[in-house]
Amino acid sequence: MEQLKFIGKRLIYLAVMLFGVATLVFILTKMIPGDPTVANLSQRALSDPEVVAAYKAKYGLDQPVFVQYLLYMKNLLQFDLGTSIRTNKPVLSELSRCYPATIELALFAIVLAAVFGILFGIISAIRRNSILDQIVRAVSVTGVSIPSFWFALLVLYFFYYKLQILPGPGRLSKAFSAPATVTGLYVIDSLLEGNLPKALDALSHLLLPGIVLAAFTMGLITRTTRSNLLDVMSMDYIRTARAKGLGRTALILKHALGNALIPVLTVIGLGLGNLLGGMVLVETIFNWPGVGQFAYESVLSADFPAIIGVALLIALNYMVINTIVDILYGVIDPRVRCQ
Amino acid sequence: MKKRLLALAMGVVIVLGCTACGGGQDAPSTEQTEGENASNTAGDSGSSTVVIAMGSGFSTLDPGYIYEKYPPLVINACYENLFKFYDNDSAPEPCLADTYEFSEDGMTLTVTLKDGITFASGNPMTSADVLFSINRCKNLQGNPAFIAETIDSMEALDDKTIVFHLTQADSAILSKLTYSSLAILDSAVVKENGGVDTAHASTSDTAQAYLDTTSAGSGMYVMTSYIPDEEVVLEKNPNYWGEATNVDKYIVKIQPDSNTQMMTLSTGDIDVALNMTDDTMAELADAEGVEIINEATKTVGFVMMNMNETYGGPVSNPKVQQAIRKALDYSGMQIICGEGTLTPYAIIQSGFMGSKGERAADYMNLEEAKALLAEAGYADGFDIDMTVTDLDMEGILLTDLAQKIKDDLAQVGINVNIVAQPWAAGYGDAYRDGTLGFTVMYWGTDYNDPNVQLEFLPGGVVGLRAGWTAEMNPELAAMYQETMAATDNDARIAVLEKIQDAMYEDGPFVMVAQAPAHIGYNTRLSGVAISDPYVLDVTLINIQ
Numbered sequence: 001m002e003q004l005k006f007i008g009k010r011l012i013y014l015a016v017m018l019f020g021v022a023t024l025v026f027i028l029t030k031m032i033p034g035d036p037t038v039a040n041l042s043q044r045a046l047s048d049p050e051v052v053a054a055y056k057a058k059y060g061l062d063q064p065v066f067v068q069y070l071l072y073m074k075n076l077l078q079f080d081l082g083t084s085i086r087t088n089k090p091v092l093s094e095l096s097r098c099y100p101a102t103i104e105l106a107l108f109a110i111v112l113a114a115v116f117g118i119l120f121g122i123i124s125a126i127r128r129n130s131i132l133d134q135i136v137r138a139v140s141v142t143g144v145s146i147p148s149f150w151f152a153l154l155v156l157y158f159f160y161y162k163l164q165i166l167p168g169p170g171r172l173s174k175a176f177s178a179p180a181t182v183t184g185l186y187v188i189d190s191l192l193e194g195n196l197p198k199a200l201d202a203l204s205h206l207l208l209p210g211i212v213l214a215a216f217t218m219g220l221i222t223r224t225t226r227s228n229l230l231d232v233m234s235m236d237y238i239r240t241a242r243a244k245g246l247g248r249t250a251l252i253l254k255h256a257l258g259n260a261l262i263p264v265l266t267v268i269g270l271g272l273g274n275l276l277g278g279m280v281l282v283e284t285i286f287n288w289p290g291v292g293q294f295a296y297e298s299v300l301s302a303d304f305p306a307i308i309g310v311a312l313l314i315a316l317n318y319m320v321i322n323t324i325v326d327i328l329y330g331v332i333d334p335r336v337r338c339q
Numbered sequence: 340m341k342k343r344l345l346a347l348a349m350g351v352v353i354v355l356g357c358t359a360c361g362g363g364q365d366a367p368s369t370e371q372t373e374g375e376n377a378s379n380t381a382g383d384s385g386s387s388t389v390v391i392a393m394g395s396g397f398s399t400l401d402p403g404y405i406y407e408k409y410p411p412l413v414i415n416a417c418y419e420n421l422f423k424f425y426d427n428d429s430a431p432e433p434c435l436a437d438t439y440e441f442s443e444d445g446m447t448l449t450v451t452l453k454d455g456i457t458f459a460s461g462n463p464m465t466s467a468d469v470l471f472s473i474n475r476c477k478n479l480q481g482n483p484a485f486i487a488e489t490i491d492s493m494e495a496l497d498d499k500t501i502v503f504h505l506t507q508a509d510s511a512i513l514s515k516l517t518y519s520s521l522a523i524l525d526s527a528v529v530k531e532n533g534g535v536d537t538a539h540a541s542t543s544d545t546a547q548a549y550l551d552t553t554s555a556g557s558g559m560y561v562m563t564s565y566i567p568d569e570e571v572v573l574e575k576n577p578n579y580w581g582e583a584t585n586v587d588k589y590i591v592k593i594q595p596d597s598n599t600q601m602m603t604l605s606t607g608d609i610d611v612a613l614n615m616t617d618d619t620m621a622e623l624a625d626a627e628g629v630e631i632i633n634e635a636t637k638t639v640g641f642v643m644m645n646m647n648e649t650y651g652g653p654v655s656n657p658k659v660q661q662a663i664r665k666a667l668d669y670s671g672m673q674i675i676c677g678e679g680t681l682t683p684y685a686i687i688q689s690g691f692m693g694s695k696g697e698r699a700a701d702y703m704n705l706e707e708a709k710a711l712l713a714e715a716g717y718a719d720g721f722d723i724d725m726t727v728t729d730l731d732m733e734g735i736l737l738t739d740l741a742q743k744i745k746d747d748l749a750q751v752g753i754n755v756n757i758v759a760q761p762w763a764a765g766y767g768d769a770y771r772d773g774t775l776g777f778t779v780m781y782w783g784t785d786y787n788d789p790n791v792q793l794e795f796l797p798g799g800v801v802g803l804r805a806g807w808t809a810e811m812n813p814e815l816a817a818m819y820q821e822t823m824a825a826t827d828n829d830a831r832i833a834v835l836e837k838i839q840d841a842m843y844e845d846g847p848f849v850m851v852a853q854a855p856a857h858i859g860y861n862t863r864l865s866g867v868a869i870s871d872p873y874v875l876d877v878t879l880i881n882i883q
Contacts, residue, residue: 051485
């Protein structure tokens with residue numbers, strides 16, 4: 001019953017928040033300078049009043065702003081995000097096309113970041129002030145500081161162009177065609193097709209962009225894990241466990257890590273939310289057809305329905321992720337469950 | 340626990356190792372069922388698929404709406420026009436047309452179609468398809484509707500004969516008929532999918548969604564797949580009526596980054612890279628199996644000085660305009676724009692029929708510029724704002740050109756203050772309304788004909804943006820109609836040369852650079868060439 005109440009509350013918050021986001025983004029897009037007519041019609045066409053009128057009528061831009069808002073909200077209640085001014089396709093179908101690519105890459109990157117970030121954080125905490133600790137800390141600072149677009153070009157240049165040991169841009173090699181769409185995640189869809197070579201090929205294409213995107217979040221996770229683990233390791237109950245003869249590995253994994261990981265979960269959640277919003281520069285360099293590219297092109301074209309659609313998607317991402325993180329808190333820390 | 344950790348770590352390493360080994364140079368295809376044979380990878384000899392990388396996507400592939408740079412590459416592959424440019428610098432030649440004839444007064448054009456033309460659907464092409472296609476483009480009132488504005492009406496005398504009644508004699512009408520928006524559609528198929536060519540087409544036509552996913556033309560290829568912002572796949576038209584090349588399939592990939600294009604061309608993952616830059620070309624200088632083409636396009640950057648003193652201030656003065664012309668370092672601008680850049684003699688770009696070629700390399704003269712400023716009453720120079728927008732000219736930022744112009748004019752005492760303004764947030768409106776005083780902009784040709792440049796004359800579309808009305812120079816303004824009416828090429832060339840001489844040193848426009856295009860391609864291909872109307876004419880490419 002408590003669980004149902006919890007879920008019910010979350011759904012109401014979600015609906016209210018999405019409504020607020022849609023309204024706020026609608027107002028902001030109308031306030032900022034940028035006319036979709038000017039952005040999308042040619043110089044010649046803009047000189048022709050009939051062409052301009054036809055274009056405005058087609059996309060409802062000739063209506064008063066308040067009417068446009070009411071029409072947009074009415075459609076939104078029917079899960080219709082409108083038609084993209086740039087591509088003339090439903091925004092929902094455009095997001096459905098590009099979002100799975102972003103999900104696949106973001107999930108891969110966050111798993112890499114979490115696994116290696118926590119591992120390095122543990123090593124760094126255990127070997128505090130040793131050379132190993134210094135190396136790990138240098139790697140984590142580099143990961144946080146390095147510009148992603150530069151790092152992307154660097155890894156592509158060395159591992160694909162010069163050494164030729166990893167595949168190039170895109171989601172699949174040219175020898176493979178896209179798998180039949182079930183989830184939109186090429187690795188999973190290829191496995192569902194029973195095509196292991198294609199699945200491995202798709203996985204290999206995730207490596208370079210995944211490493212680039214994981215670098216920043218991994219750095220944060222490493223530092224958070226290290227500092228929290230050091231705090232927990234100095235607590236009385238850890239000293240008691242050590243005095244009772246518990247080995248260091250068991251001490252860390254069974255007694256310390258759980259408490260240290262709670263703040264790390266927050267970092268992972270935020271990192272995933274950030275990745276799911278798309279990273280246009282990395283997507284550009286790796287030809288990854290994700291939400292970042294779509295959002296960038298939409299902004300350039302003053303494509304208001306698409307801009308609002310992306311904003312709603314990002315808001316939804318964070319809401320879902322925060323809910324999952326809250327649930328995981330309860331899994332890791334029984335005290336949270338009892339509250 | 341240690342053993343578990345060790346096992347987990349080893350597992351991760353093994354998985355990563357497997358995936359890495361599955362990558363690197365694209366793995367030989369094990370996908371016999373993918374419809375490609377084992378040797379069918381671009382870059383390998385014997386493959387009949389060509390992969391092209393282009394720098395940006397497009398919003399539509401419906402000929403009735405297209406206006407962006409890259410769609411003509413696809414349209415030219417899948418559709419055909421009555422006339423076509425088979426060479427970038429030549430005149431338009433019959434493609435679907437068999438014969439054509441102008442009336443004596445130039446107000447009527449009669450075209451007959453060739454025999455045996457069929458669409459990819461198998462439907463035969465008739466004059467009804469021509470009428471439908473051109474009327475649809477006009478009545479959709481989209482971006483390219485202007486291209487048919489001199490066509491008053493059309494009639495089909497029989498299944499193969501079309502008579503065009505023009506609003507005025509139009510010496511560029513054949514060039515206009517080569518334009519991608521006037522490609523001939525399979526009217527039966529398009530109508531089945533919501534296509535309409537009536538006067539209310541702008542509100543009743545619903546065929547765009549269909550034409551954005553597949554083609555309905557008579558061209559050498561058929562569009563079999565289009566993923567927006569990702570790729571377009573073109574496959575050989577099995578019902579093609581003409582002589583096809585030996586390329587069975589094109590995959591056109593959207594690759595915005597030039598470094599990525601360079602790397603994938605070098606490794607053989609793509610065959611043609613359309614957006615190379617000076618840096619990436621240098622990297623490929625010694626690459627085996629790769630050729631680079633650097634040539635000037637007809638896209639031209641120009642400085643605009645408003646003739647209306649209210650907006651132009653000092654630059655509305657003809658002597659100041661001449662001084663600015665003399666002060667600009669054209670060679671320096673060519674370096675900024677990259678290898679292959681030209682500076683045109685005047686408003687007709689090099690490569691167009693009737694062009695007088697390039698401006699003299701030693702035209703710049705700072706002393707003459709200072710003397711002209713003194714004559715105009717600005718011996719000590721002056722301050723002026725230059726409004727610049729956030730667009731780029733074939734990859735060259737207009738702000739970079741503006742900075743160079745600022746540096747050049749500083750040499751003669753003109754202090755330029757660069758004011759940045761986004762296109763969609765004020766600049767576009769001001770530019771069209773003729774209220775910009777001093778700016779640098781670019782002009783991409785709407786269609787591959789020198790008449791497109793007549794808009795720079797007094798009273799023309801661009802002329803008015805510089806406050807240059809026909810009354811300010813009636814003699815020059817009259818040359819607009821004189822050129823339009825000159826359906827004889829020699830007569831047209833004579834008028835165009837007069838126009839260029841009149842504007843070589845005078846007027847509110849200084850043409851500073853014809854932007855270059857840099858294409859890299861795999862040497863297994865022949866027939867690769869820069870094409871202003873089609874970007875790359877894939878119907879001329881063969882695999883050697």
